[in-house]
Amino acid sequence: MYNDKESQKIVDIIQNYARKHSLFILAYGTGCGAIEIPPTMTSRYDAERFGIRGSATPRQADVLLITGYLATKSLKRVIKVYEQMQDPKYVIGFGSCTINGGMYWDSYNTINVLDKYLPVDVYINGCMPRPEAVIAGFVKLQKLIQQGKADGWDIYKKNIDEYKANQKKIITNWVMPDFNF
Amino acid sequence: MNSLVLLILIIAGGALLSYFGHKINKILGNITVFAVALIIPIYWFTQVDFTETVSFTVSGFHMELGYNMYGRLFSMIVMILSPLALIYAIGYMKDQKKLATFYFSFLFSILGMTGILMSRDFVSLFIFWEIMTWSSYLLVIFLGKDVQKTGIKYMVFSAIGAYAMLMAIVIIYKNTGSMMLSDYFGSFAGFTLQTKLLTGILLLLGFAVKSAVMPFHVWAPGAYSNTPMAYTSVFSGALSKMGIYGLGFVVVNLFAQANLEIVGYVLAWLGAITAVLATFSAVFQHDAKKLLAYSSIAQLGYIVTGIGIGTELSIMAGLYLAVLHAAFKGVLFMVVGAVERQAGTTDMNVVSGLVRKMPFTFFTALIAIIALAGIPPLGGFVGKWMLYESLINNGNFLMVIMIFLSSTAAFLYCFKFLFGLFLGQQELEFDHVKEASPIMIIPMLLLSVFLLVTGAYPGIVFKYIAEGMTNLGFHNVNWQMSVLTNAWGDSVNVQHVYLSVVVVFVAFLIFITWRGYKHATKISTKDISSSGEMIKPEDNMTYAMDFYKPFERVLSPILKYKINKYYEDFGKGLEALFDFMRRIYTGNGQTYAVYVIVFLAILLIFSKSIFGY
Amino acid sequence: MEGIGYKILGAVLTTILAFVVGMFYGGFSRKITARIQNRVGPPVWQNFLDVLKLLFKKTSVRYGFMHHIAPLWMISMSITTLMFVPVLNDGLFFTNLNFSGDIIFLLYIMVMGSLGMALGAGSTGNPNSAIGVSRGLTQMVGFEIPWVMALVALMIQYKTTSVTGLMEVQSQSGTWLMFSSPFAFIAALLAMPGMFRYSPFDIVGAPSELASGPISEFGGKYLSTMMTSGSIFAFVKLTLYVDIFMGGASNLIVLVLKTFTLYMYPVLWGTVSARFRTEQSVRYFWGWPTFFGFIALIYAAF
Ligand code: SF4
Numbered sequence A: 001m002y003n004d005k006e007s008q009k010i011v012d013i014i015q016n017y018a019r020k021h022s023l024f025i026l027a028y029g030t031g032c033g034a035i036e037i038p039p040t041m042t043s044r045y046d047a048e049r050f051g052i053r054g055s056a057t058p059r060q061a062d063v064l065l066i067t068g069y070l071a072t073k074s075l076k077r078v079i080k081v082y083e084q085m086q087d088p089k090y091v092i093g094f095g096s097c098t099i100n101g102g103m104y105w106d107s108y109n110t111i112n113v114l115d116k117y118l119p120v121d122v123y124i125n126g127c128m129p130r131p132e133a134v135i136a137g138f139v140k141l142q143k144l145i146q147q148g149k150a151d152g153w154d155i156y157k158k159n160i161d162e163y164k165a166n167q168k169k170i171i172t173n174w175v176m177p178d179f180n181f
Numbered sequence B: 001m002n003s004l005v006l007l008i009l010i011i012a013g014g015a016l017l018s019y020f021g022h023k024i025n026k027i028l029g030n031i032t033v034f035a036v037a038l039i040i041p042i043y044w045f046t047q048v049d050f051t052e053t054v055s056f057t058v059s060g061f062h063m064e065l066g067y068n069m070y071g072r073l074f075s076m077i078v079m080i081l082s083p084l085a086l087i088y089a090i091g092y093m094k095d096q097k098k099l100a101t102f103y104f105s106f107l108f109s110i111l112g113m114t115g116i117l118m119s120r121d122f123v124s125l126f127i128f129w130e131i132m133t134w135s136s137y138l139l140v141i142f143l144g145k146d147v148q149k150t151g152i153k154y155m156v157f158s159a160i161g162a163y164a165m166l167m168a169i170v171i172i173y174k175n176t177g178s179m180m181l182s183d184y185f186g187s188f189a190g191f192t193l194q195t196k197l198l199t200g201i202l203l204l205l206g207f208a209v210k211s212a213v214m215p216f217h218v219w220a221p222g223a224y225s226n227t228p229m230a231y232t233s234v235f236s237g238a239l240s241k242m243g244i245y246g247l248g249f250v251v252v253n254l255f256a257q258a259n260l261e262i263v264g265y266v267l268a269w270l271g272a273i274t275a276v277l278a279t280f281s282a283v284f285q286h287d288a289k290k291l292l293a294y295s296s297i298a299q300l301g302y303i304v305t306g307i308g309i310g311t312e313l314s315i316m317a318g319l320y321l322a323v324l325h326a327a328f329k330g331v332l333f334m335v336v337g338a339v340e341r342q343a344g345t346t347d348m349n350v351v352s353g354l355v356r357k358m359p360f361t362f363f364t365a366l367i368a369i370i371a372l373a374g375i376p377p378l379g380g381f382v383g384k385w386m387l388y389e390s391l392i393n394n395g396n397f398l399m400v401i402m403i404f405l406s407s408t409a410a411f412l413y414c415f416k417f418l419f420g421l422f423l424g425q426q427e428l429e430f431d432h433v434k435e436a437s438p439i440m441i442i443p444m445l446l447l448s449v450f451l452l453v454t455g456a457y458p459g460i461v462f463k464y465i466a467e468g469m470t471n472l473g474f475h476n477v478n479w480q481m482s483v484l485t486n487a488w489g490d491s492v493n494v495q496h497v498y499l500s501v502v503v504v505f506v507a508f509l510i511f512i513t514w515r516g517y518k519h520a521t522k523i524s525t526k527d528i529s530s531s532g533e534m535i536k537p538e539d540n541m542t543y544a545m546d547f548y549k550p551f552e553r554v555l556s557p558i559l560k561y562k563i564n565k566y567y568e569d570f571g572k573g574l575e576a577l578f579d580f581m582r583r584i585y586t587g588n589g590q591t592y593a594v595y596v597i598v599f600l601a602i603l604l605i606f607s608k609s610i611f612g613y
Numbered sequence C: 001m002e003g004i005g006y007k008i009l010g011a012v013l014t015t016i017l018a019f020v021v022g023m024f025y026g027g028f029s030r031k032i033t034a035r036i037q038n039r040v041g042p043p044v045w046q047n048f049l050d051v052l053k054l055l056f057k058k059t060s061v062r063y064g065f066m067h068h069i070a071p072l073w074m075i076s077m078s079i080t081t082l083m084f085v086p087v088l089n090d091g092l093f094f095t096n097l098n099f100s101g102d103i104i105f106l107l108y109i110m111v112m113g114s115l116g117m118a119l120g121a122g123s124t125g126n127p128n129s130a131i132g133v134s135r136g137l138t139q140m141v142g143f144e145i146p147w148v149m150a151l152v153a154l155m156i157q158y159k160t161t162s163v164t165g166l167m168e169v170q171s172q173s174g175t176w177l178m179f180s181s182p183f184a185f186i187a188a189l190l191a192m193p194g195m196f197r198y199s200p201f202d203i204v205g206a207p208s209e210l211a212s213g214p215i216s217e218f219g220g221k222y223l224s225t226m227m228t229s230g231s232i233f234a235f236v237k238l239t240l241y242v243d244i245f246m247g248g249a250s251n252l253i254v255l256v257l258k259t260f261t262l263y264m265y266p267v268l269w270g271t272v273s274a275r276f277r278t279e280q281s282v283r284y285f286w287g288w289p290t291f292f293g294f295i296a297l298i299y300a301a302f
Helices: A010-021 A032-041 A072-084 A096-100 A131-147 A152-158 A160-170 B003-024 B026-046 B069-092 B099-118 B122-140 B147-176 B181-190 B193-210 B219-226 B229-256 B261-283 B288-309 B312-343 B359-373 B380-394 B397-421 B438-456 B459-472 B494-513 B549-559 B563-584 B589-611 C004-036 C046-055 C065-084 C103-122 C127-158 C163-173 C182-196 C213-217 C220-245 C252-271 C278-285 C288-301
Strands: A023-028 A052-054 A063-067 A090-094 A122-124 B053-058 B061-066 B483-485 B491-493 B520-522 C060-062
Touching (some): A010 A023, A010 A131, A023 A072, A032 A063, A032 A131, A063 A072, A072 A160, A090 A096, A090 A152, B003 B053, B026 B099, B061 B099, B061 B122, B069 B229, B069 B438, B069 B459, B099 B229, B122 B181, B122 B229, B147 B181, B147 B193, B147 B219, B181 B229, B229 B288, B229 B312, B229 B459, B261 B288, B261 B397, B288 B312, B288 B380, B288 B397, B312 B380, B312 B397, B312 B438, B312 B459, B359 B380, B359 B397, B359 B438, B359 C103, B380 B438, B380 C103, B380 C127, B438 B494, B491 B494, B549 C127, C004 C220, C065 C103, C103 C127, C103 C213, C103 C220, C127 C163, C182 C220, C182 C278, C182 C288, C220 C252, C278 C288
Parallel strands (some): A023 A052, A023 A063, B520 C060
Antiparallel strands (some): B053 B061
16 A cells, blocks of 8 residues: 555645544443543543544544454444444554453453454553553554554455454354445 | 417317327327327417407306416416426326326316416306316315315315305496406495405405415315325416415405405415414325425415515515426425335335435425425525515514424425435335336426526516516516515525535535545445444334424424314314204104295395395 | 636635634634533644545445535535625625625525435435434424524614625614614524534434434545535624624624634533433523514514
């Protein structure tokens, strides 16, 4: 894509600047980590000063925030939501559960490594991570965007077969259309 | 031969030809109807001489036919809308039975309207009026739906109107000794106040029934929605305008001249009340036909208000709205007909998402709805603007607020109409729906083009209105091609509005379509952001049931009172009365003799004081 | 000073001005809300970044023709309205089409944009959008009534129906209409928050209830066009209020000051109130605001 070379065109700089400072997040809050989102957004930690803002629908969102463990049942939903988002889009894995399963690593109905199913740009570790950590994660994402390295959406598109194969291994009753973005 | 007689013969002959054509076979019949639908307007626009008159005397009554400019304006509505509706009907009625009767009645109602608009005396007016009423009655009961309620309601109200008119005519004849309209107008000033009011109001009653003014609107929703839609577009578009035609000359030529503006004022208030209540009723309908029927009543309310106020600008507004209403309601009823034919139902709770199936129908509906809602830059706005300005210039502030309330609430049903039928999710059960046949689409498109053009150049209609208003006593009516001016000199240049909207729209269309369109994937209406919920193709997520529940809650204190209820109570009362009457009719001859004598005695005693002779 | 080129330049400049000012107002309102909630808040130019980012989105979806043109419809109506509202009292440069329209026309064209958005929202098939539209239109019936009453009162009182005419009345008499016709001003002011859709009248968007309502399926370029249109429209509405009730403005700084003061009223009210239900909102508008509207009408007529 357009950031293979180290040098960026002026358009890219403007683009990335705008993208970096305006992150609409869609929180997929089924894990227990979701409880840390409200303090992050409200008065105490105020994520809005970084241009981070909640959004209600995937069509408008830039960042998909997966807060914690994903049951196999809800993975299907997450994939659908992710595919409904518009490029460029980023995924933040939130909490240990998304990295390696965390305390649910041997559970029969949760996935262990989120990155196998969706392209994660930034992991925030901790069980659960504190708001400072969450904000640190966002700042990291902003840095990546600025450098043009947050291209998970592109990787997902390129390796769609691999991702789909992984997803289908988990989701046995696949009812949705294969590829809907 | 006289061109007017020939016109009537052509229409009547067309009716007979289509009747026999359809008796022989369908194709022949349809070809005949198509030919008739072309010949009538072509003849009218090219051959009819508007200065000609024809007069004859039948059993002592002198009858005279001849156009005046005011009648010609309304004739134009009839002559443009009806042939288009006839052509539409060829496609729309394809699968129906009894087509011969249908086209016969259809053409006879056109004959009736044409006759009304050129009659110069009360006898021919009344005859043609009855032709129109009866032929439309045949069409109201044509589908055999709800005949008991709708047909009887229509007939009862039409009869009330007709007999009111007849009574007026008799009184006029007694007072002037002539049946000519002009004699009546001429000698009106010399009547006593009682006669003035009696004749005028009886005539108004006759006309008000046809134009569905509160409280005589009860027949309209049922009649409009149970008639085949091809005819309803004429019914609501042109036939109801016959009432407006009559109201116009009674209010303006008679009462305003005789310093009885109060009658017009009362009428204007009735119009405003009609508009508000009918709009509120329309908002809560879930059948698209019923919605449009109530909306017609509301729109006629605006027109009546405009006529009733009686200033130059307001009459112009009323007449302009009458023309426009014919166009957009014509389109909308045709649209509903097309949907009914293609999808099988017009229930907005059931049908949804037809826009992808019927794009042309949707487009015409959109144009017509914008015009109906009176939003610039389309033609409907011009009429609304003139109506408001005339009311404001007159200082009728309460009426302005009522009309505004009604037309703001009209946005609600306007949106619901488009949303209910065309937008929302696509359903599996409507997957088979196809676009209507071209013979149905073309009349709709032609009328929508008219609506588009009047947005920038309302002058093409003003021209005829101004000529027509000379017969109402307004000479040198001030109009311009695309600048509207009110009595205080404030103006709107609709051409600039049009220009601005179109330029910005096109600029941004290019902007958003360039690059954007290619990157935008077209997706199905089931692929919505639903918080991860998997919507299956057979799930229906459209929110259409009780669409305006919040509004209903707001209005719940008012909605308790429905005028229909009063009529029903009245009907129940009548039933009780007749029950009582049945007991009087004992079947004994002597009792009847007594009744007759008593009745005659009462008549003798009171005739002096009631009738004055 | 005539010439079509000059006119076009004026129109484009006015549009840019409206866009920039409207965007900054949005940013300021976010900042002020944040400060009231004891937060730092986003920078005031945050809205520009949002619009820019949405513009740079690589993909978007559309549900058909109506969905595609709905944002265009909105923005053409906003800009057209802008063309007909006088920006400055005697500005030579910003007299776009001010003399070609009057108040009744403005009232009508101002609702056209909402209808376009409603149709676009309806064509997505998202039930949340439809619910939002239903609420929005119902609310519109609510706030239009006192607002129209106020305007009709002014029109009857001063015997003119154009905005420029009302501005002339003010410059001749030297007082603002908000002082010479106080009841009309009160009615219009009470109706105003409904137009801006801040709390407690944010029942249309209602992020936590309806997933942002009508706009929930619009993304990328479409959403960015809508946001642009929204900020232009906010500017237009404020300018119209200033023109009618506060004597217009003789230069841009005065204009910005006046409109901003006016703008603070719905914003500040919004920060401290919870959301109404739809029928509560309409009942509010048909209560005191309509009452003052009636008084204004009676005051004007007699
Ligand atoms: S990482 Fe910890 S807090 Fe987060 S979802 Fe897993 S168990 Fe819960």
